Amino acid sequence: MKAKIHPTYKKAKVKCACGNTFETISNVPPQGGRKHPEQQYLQ
Secondary structure (H helix, E strand, C coil): CCCCCCCCCEEEEEECCCCCEEEEEECCCCHHHCCCCCCEEEC
C-alpha cells in the first residue's frame, strides 16, 4: 500500500431529530474550516 494516500478518519457523534444518538467515523472534514454548530468530532 502507498503511504500518505489514505484519508484520516475521525470519530463523529450523530444525533437524529428523534433524539437517538450514535458514534461512527467520518473522513469528511468541516467545509471551509467551519463546522455546523451541532457537528462534533470526538477526540
